């Protein structure tokens with residue numbers, strides 16, 4: 001049997017109801033109607049396994065890791081080490097020390113962009129659809145340091161243009177390639193392994209923004225061969241307020257941290273401070289222990305379900321939604337049209353309707369929760385003179401019935 005069909009059948013029959021039951025919020029109603037959550041690209045819902053792991057910290061060992069030596073503190077240190085190990089396996093890092101816990105993906109990306117030592121004239125290559133957390137730091141460095149920030153234009157169908165990237169990389173010899181692995185604007189994914197190969201052949205380091213890729217079941221950073229990789233826990237069934245910076249240990253060791261304080265240094269005199277190597281290097285100050293433990297539980301949760309399973313399900317929903325929305329007059333899907341290229345994202349506009357109005361009406365009518373606006377990627381919309389879009393993003397707990405109601409409700413807007 002075809003592997004995709006097998007994966008999807010297993011999903012349909014055995015586990016789907018169990019997965020829905022894991023998410024307590026999906027059992028609740030607002031104004032007598034269930035919640036239809038299509039905003040997971042912004043922030044996913046959390047399963048009870050994550051919530052329980054987080055609560056255990058506050059109930060059973062609510063102390064500080066890596067500092068005090070009493071029993072509660074020792075327990076936290078053990079749990080944080082465990083979480084680091086889980087995340088290392090989730091991204092196939094060489095060792096747990098390659099995992100640093102920071103506040104969010106934004107902090108991880110900024111840490112590398114500002115800490116890698118870019119100088120005047122250094123070329124940095126990015127896509128034309130970067131989130132502000134890559135685009136704005138690069139703009140700032142252009143203003144303050146004089147880096148040469150260049151964009152690789154997308155193809156006409158809004159997919160990544162590898163040939164163009166290869167051409168620009170060979171011509172410009174970039175110091176850094178900083179790109180979103182999967183886009184939050186249209187869901188397209190870059191061929192990360194090829195991008196890293198071309199970047200390295202041209203002498204560049206690579207920083208990948210994995211915020212929208214990792215929620216589908218982790219990543220293999222070793223296979224991709226990226227130097228740095230950043231993502232957030234809150235889009236992968238984990239808590240808000242935790243981000244992960246990972247990559248090659250030797251490259252991480254050369255990054256100058258952005259924040260200094262307790263825990264990130266080994267010794268300080270009046271004249272000098274010794275900064276610790278990764279991961280502590282990037283973990284100054286008291287950490288979000290409950291959040292880190294919850295992030296470990298989220299990685300376990302997604303690993304148990306598996307990338308094949310999640311991708312197949314989400315793609316199936318996106319195909320179904322695309323097919324139904326295409327029949328709605330005046331509705332235009334943000335390219336690419338092919339749902340197989342858009343992961344769980346379906347961004348669209350309806351002629352003469354403001355995206356925020358669409359989002360509000362869906363919410364008011366059927367508790368269908370989507371995102372609207374420019375999705376923190378203003379530059380992409382401004383380049384194309386589009387005021388924004390409505391964006392539905394599907395995830396592992398969404399159903400075919402939800403998709404049908406979504407399409408029906410949009411039809412009623414006509």
Ligand SMILES: Cc1ncc(COP(=O)(O)O)c(C=O)c1O
Nearest residue numbers: 104105106131133180184211232
């Ligand atoms: C592609 C991408 N990069 C970066 C971010 C920033 O993530 P965070 O807000 O967790 O820092 C997001 C969040 O939406 C994103 O979608």
